[in-house]
Amino acid sequence: MERIALGLRAEGTSEDRTSRTELVSVLRLAIAERIGASRFELWFAKTRFELTTKAVRILAPNLFHSNWLRQNFRSQIEDSCREIGRSGIAIEFRVAEETSPPSRTEPGSGGEPTSQPVVVEPAVAQGGSSGLQPKRRFAKLEDFVVGVGNQMARTSVAMAMDRLGSINPIYWHGPTGVGKTHLSEGMWRAVRSGSVRRRAIYLTAEQFTNFFLEALHGRGLPNFRRRYRGLDLLIIEDIQFLAGKRATQTELINTIDSFAREGRQLLFTGDRPLNELTELSDELRTRLSGGLACAVQPPDLATREGIVHLGAQQRGLQLAAGVSHLIAESIVDDARRLHGALNLLMAASRLNGWSEISREDAESTLQETFQSQQRSYRLDEIEQAVCQVFGVDARSLKSDAKAKRVSQPRMLAMWLARKYSRAALSEIGGHFGRRSHSTVISAQKKVEGWLASGATVHTNGRDFRIDEAVRQLETRLRTG
Template sequence: MRAGGAEEVAKDDRDVVSAFRAVLADRVGKERFDLWFGANVRLERAGDGLVVGAPSGFFSDFLRINFRRHLEAAWETVTGSAAGIEFRVDRTLPDPHAPLAPAQPPQTDGAPTSDGADEPASDAARRRNGQGTAGRRRFAALESFVVGPSNRLAYAAAELAVRQPGELSPLLVYGPTGVGKTHLLEGVWTAAKRWRRDITAIYLSSEQFASGFLQALRGQGLPSFRRKYRDVDVLILDDLQLLCGKKYTQVELLYTIDTLLREGRQLVLASDCAPRDMGDFAAELATRLESGVVCPMEPPDYPTRLGIVRYMAHRMRLDVPEAVVDFIASHLTRHARQLSGALCRLKATSQATGEPITLRMAEEALGDLIRA
């Protein structure tokens, strides 16, 4: 091809990509487009298709999961072609989500013991009931979360929510029971308090949010309720599916989310399914949640289960041979709670018999769990 012809092709490609960017910005909104498709992402035409270059695996996975259908639709609008979208990691691009140095060095694991509204809601309730906080369960830490292919994107998004609050907001993780959603949310609370001592962070379940809202309505305490949850830096809400069918609580949560987003605050939520799949759930609330970051979490694969068993055994101070670790991870495949239950049973069996944990003991003690 002559030089002039090559230049014309290159110019045509640039024009197509420029038009594509404009259409994509219209589809996803200028704010989201500037955040995720600015100078950190390279868009290139390759034949009839599009190559999306991102600076990291997390960035690339996020674009693929959250924007693929928008990318495909915008490309078809501009080119008339439904050709595929290819996602590539390009380390030469600047990564705005690269790890930052924490403001203060991390502490040992477990949740900080803070007072007032920024402690876990369950602990605040115990204080009001005069039960105190001695011996209370410590919150999980991000450092103890075992990362694998089934949860890598959710974990990376959670880390970013801690390091740069408000940039990925709202952040919603969803998946079946036992995949680590609560661990991840508790880890965000713990890490947020470690990174910035002055931060106001609240963790509570959706049931607690709903109960508090109803009590506020009945007791004329609505202004106080709203100040508590709308003046925070980080609001963490677990078990969102429990709000299905609770129309007025959903409206209150929608207004709370809108207020926090306007202020650039961070929301982190968890549910057992994606917002669009929740029954009797307000469409406007689902749309608001999907305008942020939605990350699926799946049951752990074999390598992740190995890591979970090893970590739990270390945490429980159990001497578990590698053959037993492999046996548990190979046969108990549904969720992490199975793995924890298996180790608890082996610990009890070992203490009752006075014998060390062996593969034979595991086969006998865990037989019914494996057959179930």
């Protein structure tokens, strides 16, 4: 964190009150950086800070809370005071009730109302300072499993890491659980652990908004802008949170312009493509699209198997043949759920003393997990997804046409219906052109053969590998 020294004038002047308010905000951020986001929110969210020329008073809601702060955070608070240019100032811990009632407190004395939300950054990096290490572990780039759906995003990280600011800004979009946060954290971690001293901040759009509003209301905008615009790398996740927040959007636009001028790196993530974020201003969306914007798709089967394999290695789990495939095939919508399943297997393995986890062990342990994952779809939903992906109309899909451009989508539709619907064979056959149940079974076996051999199918004027076509169909089903 950059060193910020604010000399306090004679107490009681308006300049003094402004300086103290700014310094309190800076001190809060410095403490949050040192102890980590979760600990700060747990122990400091209900505290108030008061600052005089001689002391920092930390007002806790009760005696236990005050004693805990004194015993566990005094040294970190002292270090934070030294960092912002208040070395040697006294640190006082008090219970809030011991102070004067609010009606007798001079307005703007530097204290902050307890009702004001305290939101802190999860991590701020400057060089390799261990004092700023977040409590939780951030993901590593080397643990990221690259697949068809995420390789463009992973490549953009490599391009940016070669020279920060060379591809700016980067925007990734996709549903939850596809790896956006893993890549973001990995890039943050790689930048801060490099041999060259770099300043990097990783936070959510909600946290950026709260810090901005705190600075705006506390007259601390100059410090806020120096803090964020002087970075080498700024990562902001979940940009869709800024919908309707005009002031924050304007501030972010100016921040993007500043980064572009200085050749500094920006990375954003969101849940939708930019053209669908209609509640963001045109100016902001234009700037976000000016660098590299790409989708991060749900992991395909091969990628999910890679995630399971790596996760099992990291947990010291020995999986029997076919177990990785079983898990990857059964959990399709969220990579985080794959890790949750592995954690469950690890607990069961320790409980039962398994040296190797068999297919039967995995099925019995993960039965509820597998069942909760298997969402069912209506036949008309499957029909619509196939028509959209393959560019065929429903009438052709249900016709007797035998051309590949129609027959392949039809067989895939029946295969999807067997996998994702609760419909009987006769019902599936009837929906897709009054076909017999044996035709449905034949289509299912045909598609399974394609998957086993890595065949290609023709869709929308292009040839796709069958696993890519299935991934597109499954994504379309999930997103509607």
